[in-house]
Amino acid sequence: MKLFYSMIWLCATSVGFGQVNTYEISFENAVHHEAVITANFPDIPTDTLSVRMSRTSPGRYALHEFAKNVYNFKAFDGNGNPLTVIRPNPYEWKISGHDGLVRIRYTLFANRGDGTYSQVDETHAHLNIPATFMYAPQLRDREINVHFKSREDLGWKIATQLPEVSEGHYMAPNLAYFMDSPTELSAHHLREFEVPDTNGNKQIIRLALHHNSTEDETDTYFEKVKKVVLSEKEVYGELPTFDYGEYTFLACYIPNASGDGMEHRNSTILTSTRSLADGGMERNIGTVSHEFFHAWNVERIRPESLEPFDFEEANMSGALWFAEGFTSYYTGLILCRAGLISPEKYVEGLTGTFNYVWNSPARQFFNPIEMSFQAPFVDAATSVDPVNRENTFISYYSYGSTLGLALDLSLREKGLHLDDYMKLVWEIYGKTEKAYTIGDLHQTLNQYAGQVFGDTFFNTYIYKSGMPDYKKLLFSVGVALKQDSEIPYMGISVELDGDGNGLIKxxxxxxSPAYKADLDKGDVILAINDAPFPKTEKFEAFLRQFQVGDSLSIRFERYGIEKTTKVILEQDPAYTIFLAEKEDSMPPADVLQKRKQWLNIE
Incomplete structure (x- = not known):
């Protein structure tokens, strides 16, 4: 969402011709989650003006149908006369009979505080712009001015990446920037620090933290945020040049929020129900790491498949294994480099993601590009019919993260590393804001590491769904990858139901053994080897009393009918990842040195 004109030029031109779309939003009925929005569209060049609610939101890839929360819609001309409104589809209002100006007014119900939707209550007005404001597609290039009528009686302040024109009034140079500019009105705590750019100009990094904690806790958390920012700056060698010289973290850590994170061009949303005093000090910082990395990778290093962002249809990209997945790889690595988690915790934390990807049957169906194509179906998308994602889908976050790990360690075997590859991608596509294709990423790797290396990586692991030799790669930095051959495995998730039986979830x-035995989701296990289903321990722990190769007689119920089957237990395919010296002897000095370079520790 590159800005093609300077703010000064836009303001002068818009004022001269009066072509500024204006909005006002107020929150008198915040306790019942309502906002009232008015908008003025002047100098309309056509007989009919179409206004819409977006169906998508920047950073998301699925449809969200924000129009469902709009009601009490009315339209008037410049003299206050009611206008004719036709609804051609659920997302659009066609307005005719105007005198060159259309004024609309509507009520919005908003009660989900996350990175996609909006939430209005007595604690805050948490506004994602596509979920809040109607827009006129034919006027998308116009400047926009918006007046946030803050609830001063509730102590609200305004935080946003939109530049302030006057108190309570903010502007966007065009629709794209407006839609990409979430805004938080609340009694938040504010912290900021300055970071010089490569030209010696200082940019402001700001934290607007809405939470129920103390000022001291805010200070402590902000120090963690600063460490993340500076560690990520080291990856690329510089910060992006933020529009208007500022970047804002909009954090809501409150009980009524929904956990999420969402990147934007010069800001990010961070939401969690965890307070800083109740685990959030450690657990929330990972989202900070992930979302700020997006200031480079996805906001400026931008896939061509997401340009321009479509507010009317789902947005599909085959590059999410890189845009989201490589960002996920750096999420934990940055926390380790910044000293916020230990090397041991970081390395052991790789285990869950690795097992999820390595042991998934889904790789037989889709490669990382095709997994990325699934985003409109899984990225906060909703449906009511059952799906088979356990067997057919691997999150592009996780898939890309494990590939990022493999690429980094593979490059390090050549005396190179992923940081410098990311720097090169940044120089070619990020700083210039030239959207890239997957072929461009391939060619850039060839340029950085050689054609044989680059072709092998992309042809084996990106265009196909092969898996690198992780045991060898991890061993090169003194990390062990091991299985326990004696742990039995069945291949299902089972929970107690209300009658004390085992419901397959x-x-x-x-x-897996359960799959081969024709067990299925929804089956209720009544007995195992003629004994009632265990009620006092978790199912995985219960299985530990058996041996790999044991045959279990399963009596179960399906659709009200009792059935029996036999399950032959197999070896658990899961691995554990840990620092090699925890179990074996200390790795050689050269291996430990490679680990220190990888984790950027002294």
Whole structure:
């Protein structure tokens, strides 16, 4: 969402011709989650003006149908006369009979505080712009001015990446920037620090933290945020040049929020129900790490498939394994480099993601590009019919993260590293804001590491769904990857139901013992080897009393009918990842040195 004109030029031109769309939003009925929005569209060049609610939101890829929360819609001309309104579809209002100006007014219900939707209550007005404001597609290039009528009686202040024109009034140079500019009105705590750019100009990094904690806790958390910012700056060698010289973290850590994170061009939303005093000090900082990395990777290093962002249809990209996945790889690595988690915790934390990707049957169906194509179906998308994602989908976050790990360690075997590859991608596509294709990423890796290396990586792991030799790669930095051959495995998730039996909660993993035995999601296990289903321990722990190769007689109920089957237990395919010296002897000095370079520790 590159800005093609300077703010000064836009303001002068818009004022001269009067072509500024204006909005006002107020929150008199905040306790019942309502906002009232008015908008003025002057100098309309056509007989009919179409206004819409967006169906998507920047950073999301699925449809969200924000129009469902709009009601009490009315339209008037410049003299206050009612206008004719036609609804051609659920997302659009066509307004005719105007005198060159259309004024609309509507009520919005908003009660989800996350990175996509809006939430209005007595604690805050948490506004994602596409979920809040109607827009006129034919006027998308106009400047926009918006007046946030803050609830001063509730102590609200305004935080946003939009530049302030006057108190309570903010501007956007065009629709794209407006839609990409979430805004938080609340009694938040504010912290900021300055970071010089490569030209010696200082940019402001700001934290607007809405939470129920103390000022001291805010200070402590902000120090963590600063460490993340500076560590990520080291990856690329510089900060992006933020529009208007500022970047704002909009954090809501309150009980009525929904956990999420969402990147934007010069800001990010961070939401969690965890307070800083109740685990959030450690657990929320990972989202800070992930979302700020997006200031480079996805906001400026931008996939061509997401340009321009479509507010009317789902947005599909095959590059999310890189845009989201490589960002996920750096999420934990940055926390380690910044000293916010220990090397041991970081390395052991790789285990869950690795097992999820390595052991998934889904790789037989889709490669990382095709997994990325699934985003409109999984990225906060909703549906009511059952799906088989346990067997057919791997999150592009996780898939890309494990590939980022493999690429980094593979490059380090050549005396190179992923940081410098990311720097090169930044120089070619990020700083210039030239949107890239997957072929461009491939060519850039060839340029950085050589054609044989680059072709092998992309042809084996990106265009196909091969897996690198992780045991060898991890061993090169003194990290062990091991399985326990004595742990039995069945391949299902089972929970107690209301009658004390075992309800199978997930689709059995393809090829697993439960799958081979024709057990299925929704089946109720009544007895195992003629004994009642265990009620005093978790199912995985219960299985530990058996041996790999044991045959279990399962009596179960499906659709009200009792059935029996036999399950032959197999070895658990899961691995554990840990620092090699925890179990074996201390790795050689050269290996430890490679680990220190990888984790950027002294």
């Amino acid at each position: 997930s689709n059995p993993r393809m090829g």
